Each structure stands twice: as structure tokens, then as C-alpha cells.
Amino acid sequence: RHKFWETQPVGQFKELGDMSLPEGPIEQPTPLSEVKQEPYNLPSPYEWITCDIDSEEVCAEVYNLLTNNYVEDDENMFRFNYSKEFLRWALRPPGYFRSWHIGVRVKSSKKLVAFITGIPARIRVRDTVVLMAEVNFLCVHKKLRSKRLAPVMIKEVTRRVHLENIWQAAYTAGVVLPTPVTTCQYWHRSLNPKKLIDVGFSRLGARMTMSRTIKLYKLSDQTATPGFRKMEPHDVPAITRLLRNYLQQFAVAPDFDVDDVEHWLLPKEDVVESYLVESPETHEITDFCSFYSLPSSILGSQNHSVLKAAYSYYNVSTKTPLLQLMSDALIVAKKKDFDVFNALDVMHNETFLKELKFGPGDGKLHYYLYNYRLKHVLRSSELGLVLL
Ligand code: YNC
Ligand code: MG
CATH class of the missing domain: 3.40.630.30 (Gcn5-related N-acetyltransferase (GNAT))
Structure with a gap:
């Protein structure tokens, strides 16, 4: 075979x-x-x-x-x-x-x-x-x-x-090969539903009008969490500690040091965006979220040539509920003019997907290891690794 x-x-x-x-x-x-x-x-x-x-x-x-x-x-x-x-x-x-x-x-x-x-x-x-x-x-x-x-x-x-x-x-691959460590599903959160429907990325739901759909996906124009701000270079050591500690709970995850965090998570215009929560009282950094920017060419549309997509990357919640943190991530992604916010059902993502109005995608993503055997196939929520 x-x-x-x-x-x-x-x-x-x-x-x-x-x-x-x-x-x-x-x-x-x-x-x-x-x-x-x-x-x-x-x-x-x-x-x-x-x-x-x-x-x-x-x-x-x-x-x-x-x-x-x-x-x-x-x-x-x-x-x-x-x-x-x-x-x-x-x-x-x-x-x-x-x-x-x-x-x-x-x-x-x-x-x-x-x-x-x-x-x-x-x-x-x-x-x-x-x-x-x-x-x-x-x-x-x-x-x-x-x-x-x-x-x-x-x-x-x-x-x-x-x-x-x-x-x-x-x-990772979209095709099934011998043998997946885990199989994940993509979920999509519409930020610009009109464009997504126009280009055939999504369809108007049953008994839905365009204006009701736009209202359904409407987001506040301000983030809700006090102390929510963009990550800066001086945050690298604190984010490294927060992330290392958080990723420990997953069966497979990257072992990031400060150099990795500086490279992979410091914001880079039109490539990767990271936000954190700094407690207004103690100035402690308690939560973190990030996404990368991966547009897709639209192959058959008269009106649009590029779909702007944000992909959930690493998120850490210790004080702010993950649901609220990701709701703020959606708000900043919308402000940056992304059309859709995508997330895999890895780590704790399942706890916010449905509530934040993500819908399941059709493709699957399979994760593989070469020359390393696992005794059991993992649940996607046991995976702490996001590849680009
Ligand atoms: C794939 N995506 O099964 P069998 S993902 C791995 N990853 O082999 P041919 C793949 N293997 O089944 P084509 C694969 N896709 O007979 C196919 N294969 O054992 C296997 N698409 O080769 C396939 N990019 O050359 C079969 O197929 C054999 O001309 C058939 O070329 C395939 O980057 C491909 O989806 C994917 O450009 C290059 O279709 C082509 O179709 C294409 O006859 C569009 O190949 C783009 C696309 C794949 C994105 C990705 C991860 C790749 C991982 C590769 C495996 C790495 C192993 C670890 C190496 C380091 C080890 C150390 C230490
Ligand atoms: Mg070939």
C-alpha cells in the first residue's frame, strides 16, 4: 500500500x-x-x-x-x-x-x-x-x-x-501515512463573514440572512481583559517561564528556551502576533496568546484574490479564562483585518471553540514522528505542538 x-x-x-x-x-x-x-x-x-x-x-x-x-x-x-x-x-x-x-x-x-x-x-x-x-x-x-x-x-x-x-x-500532513501520532481537526471562526461567503469559504446557514450572519459574528472593538497588551522584547524571559510551565502537561510539546521564544513568539509584522496579560496590580504576567499570519490565494473569485487567515499558535491561561483570552485574540485579529481565525483542537482549544462560534472544518491534519514509536495514539488535546 x-x-x-x-x-x-x-x-x-x-x-x-x-x-x-x-x-x-x-x-x-x-x-x-x-x-x-x-x-x-x-x-x-x-x-x-x-x-x-x-x-x-x-x-x-x-x-x-x-x-x-x-x-x-x-x-x-x-x-x-x-x-x-x-x-x-x-x-x-x-x-x-x-x-x-x-x-x-x-x-x-x-x-x-x-x-x-x-x-x-x-x-x-x-x-x-x-x-x-x-x-x-x-x-x-x-x-x-x-x-x-x-x-x-x-x-x-x-x-x-x-x-x-x-x-x-x-x-504534519493532510494525507494519512503510517502512522499518525494524533489526528487533529481545524476549526474556523468567521471574522469577515460576507467575504468568506462571497468566495465560497463558508455558506449562509439555513434560515440565515447575510445581515443576521454579520450580526452573529460581530465582535466588540475593544479587548475585555485589563492589562491585555502586545508582547515586547523585555517580556521574553517571563513568557518563556510561563510557556515552559504550561507545556509540561502535554504528552508531546516543544522544549522552548529564551532564544526559541524570542524567535517564535516576539511579534513580527504580518508574520506572528503575541499578546499577554500583565496584572495591573502586581505586574505579573499571567496569560498569553499568539497567532501567525498565513494567507491563502483564492483560486476562482472575481472579487477577491487573497483570504487573510490567522492561525492560533501557543496560548497559555493561568488567571484569565482561556475563553476570555481567545475572545480578545479574535478582537485584535479582526482589528488587523484578518478574514478568518483558525485553530486546531490541540491543547485546551476544545474549551473555547464552540462557545466562540468556531465551526469545524472539513480537512484533517495528521501529526507524525519519524524514528520514534509511541505506545498509544494520542488524543489531539494531549498534543502541545503547533507546526507551521
Ligand atoms: C506528504 N505530504 O504516500 P507511499 S506536508 C509525506 N508527506 O509514498 P510522489 C507523502 N509523504 O505511500 P507526488 C506526502 N504526500 O507510496 C505524499 N507522500 O509510501 C508520499 N503536493 O510520491 C506518498 N505538500 O512523488 C507516496 O507523489 C509517495 O508527486 C508518492 O508528491 C507529493 O510538507 C507532494 O501537499 C506532497 O507538492 C510533494 O503532491 C506533492 O504527489 C505536492 O509520486 C502539494 O510520497 C503540496 C503538499 C505536503 C505538505 C509537508 C511535510 C512533509 C513531511 C515529509 C516526511 C518527512 C519525514 C522525516 C524526514 C527527516 C527524518 C530524519 C531524521
Ligand atoms: Mg513526483
Whole structure:
């Protein structure tokens, strides 16, 4: 069934429920001298390149490949449109390896036709912190699909990860592969219902008029929580403590240090937004919420070309109820002109989704680990990890 994935060190479907298998690495690391030193062979018209994402020219080529060929919804109405600034942020976290930003070009024309990336991350699985690669942005040009290029791309990124003495990876996909650690669902909260209906993202409910729908999703224009403000650079140590403490309760979560928090959570215009609650009395920082900006191209509309979507990222509530915190997040996202606010049913998100008028989406998102077996499939609420 899965000619490629059956050969890889990942949990296999037939192993599900076999409690004799231990939790942890599936294969042991090999000495670095035994890691294949040369790149895998590509069909002869193509060549490997390492993408210098700092270069404006290369970044634009990657952006164009993804804008025209990356992930679409099941009905091919929308396609992710990651911005260049977003790609630079996503691909250059602390300790990143340039060699993990991998492209494939046509030798003769130099056209970029495929891409895959890894970034390093410390991920805690239950009590063990594991150094992993987070693999993302796997993309093959539409004209080169179904030629088994993807397995070669995956083997090549794996080889380059191994060369850095890293043996595990985490990734997400909309497709079912052997074997999900958990399966999540996206939920969507309309901020601009008229546009969402116009472009076919949502439909007018039964017995609903446009004006009743607009009223249903109307938000206050001011946040409700006293001390709610944008995160600033001096907040990094306090947010790191708050987040580390909060993420401990989940079975799988990132192990963020101050450098990670500075990179991943300090607000970056049009990329990531973070807000916190600072107690007006004690100045203690008690709560935190964040979202990233990932627009989608609208493929078939006369009136609109881009859907502005905010994606819930990491949220921490200790004093402010999560429901109220996220209601304030919706208000600031609306002010920033996002059309929709998306959230997965991970962590404690289920406690606010229905009440804040999110509706379930149709696609699922599956989370995977490479070369690390879990004894049980997780509930999505046991997952403390959000990938981009
Ligand atoms: C996928 N998304 O099952 P089998 S997500 C992994 N992730 O293999 P071909 C995938 N594998 O089943 P195409 C996959 N999609 O025979 C397909 N596959 O064993 C598997 N779409 O290859 C598939 N981006 O080249 C099959 O397929 C084999 O030409 C078929 O190319 C696939 O970034 C793709 O959705 C996805 O650009 C490149 O359809 C293409 O169709 C495309 O004949 C639109 O491939 C964009 C899109 C995927 C977004 C993502 C995460 C990727 C994770 C990859 C796995 C990483 C493993 C860890 C490596 C490091 C390890 C260490 C240490
Ligand atoms: Mg292919």
C-alpha cells in the first residue's frame, strides 16, 4: 500500500495495538562515517541545490514555487500563500542548518521545481527531550507529480539531518501515512463573514440572512481583559517561564528556551502576533496568546484574490479564562483585518471553540514522528505542538 513508507522507520499500521513494542527510537543511530556522503540520485534532468533563503532572489523563487504549487483544500478553491517574510522566519530559527533548505532545479533552465525543508527543534515526548528535525514545505511542481520524486526528497533531507547527528523528526500532513501520532481537526471562526461567503469559504446557514450572519459574528472593538497588551522584547524571559510551565502537561510539546521564544513568539509584522496579560496590580504576567499570519490565494473569485487567515499558535491561561483570552485574540485579529481565525483542537482549544462560534472544518491534519514509536495514539488535546 505504501511502497515507500513501508521501508521507513515509522510506526506501521500492522503494529497498532502491539503493546510488546517499546516506546522510543525505532532504529539506533549509526556512526556518522556510515551515513551516505553523496546526495541521492535524481532523474538526470534535475539537480540538487541548497537554497540560500537570505538571498532575495532565491527566496522569491521558493515563494513562487509554493504560491503556485503548494497545499490546496480538497475542492481546489484555496492554496496556501506563505509570504517571503514568513518563510524566512519559519526557516531560520536558532541553530538552523542551511543544508536542510533543499531545492531541485531543472539543470538546463535552472527552474526551481521542488522543495523540502527541515529545521532543528527540541521536542519533549513524555519525559524525554529529543533533538528532532521539523520537516515542512515539501512541494513538487504540479507538472512533475506522481513520478516518485517525493520519496527521493524525503530520503535526501533525512540524509542531511543524519549528517548533523539528528535521528528523529516531526511533521504534519493532510494525507494519512503510517502512522499518525494524533489526528487533529481545524476549526474556523468567521471574522469577515460576507467575504468568506462571497468566495465560497463558508455558506449562509439555513434560515440565515447575510445581515443576521454579520450580526452573529460581530465582535466588540475593544479587548475585555485589563492589562491585555502586545508582547515586547523585555517580556521574553517571563513568557518563556510561563510557556515552559504550561507545556509540561502535554504528552508531546516543544522544549522552548529564551532564544526559541524570542524567535517564535516576539511579534513580527504580518508574520506572528503575541499578546499577554500583565496584572495591573502586581505586574505579573499571567496569560498569553499568539497567532501567525498565513494567507491563502483564492483560486476562482472575481472579487477577491487573497483570504487573510490567522492561525492560533501557543496560548497559555493561568488567571484569565482561556475563553476570555481567545475572545480578545479574535478582537485584535479582526482589528488587523484578518478574514478568518483558525485553530486546531490541540491543547485546551476544545474549551473555547464552540462557545466562540468556531465551526469545524472539513480537512484533517495528521501529526507524525519519524524514528520514534509511541505506545498509544494520542488524543489531539494531549498534543502541545503547533507546526507551521
Ligand atoms: C506528504 N505530504 O504516500 P507511499 S506536508 C509525506 N508527506 O509514498 P510522489 C507523502 N509523504 O505511500 P507526488 C506526502 N504526500 O507510496 C505524499 N507522500 O509510501 C508520499 N503536493 O510520491 C506518498 N505538500 O512523488 C507516496 O507523489 C509517495 O508527486 C508518492 O508528491 C507529493 O510538507 C507532494 O501537499 C506532497 O507538492 C510533494 O503532491 C506533492 O504527489 C505536492 O509520486 C502539494 O510520497 C503540496 C503538499 C505536503 C505538505 C509537508 C511535510 C512533509 C513531511 C515529509 C516526511 C518527512 C519525514 C522525516 C524526514 C527527516 C527524518 C530524519 C531524521
Ligand atoms: Mg513526483
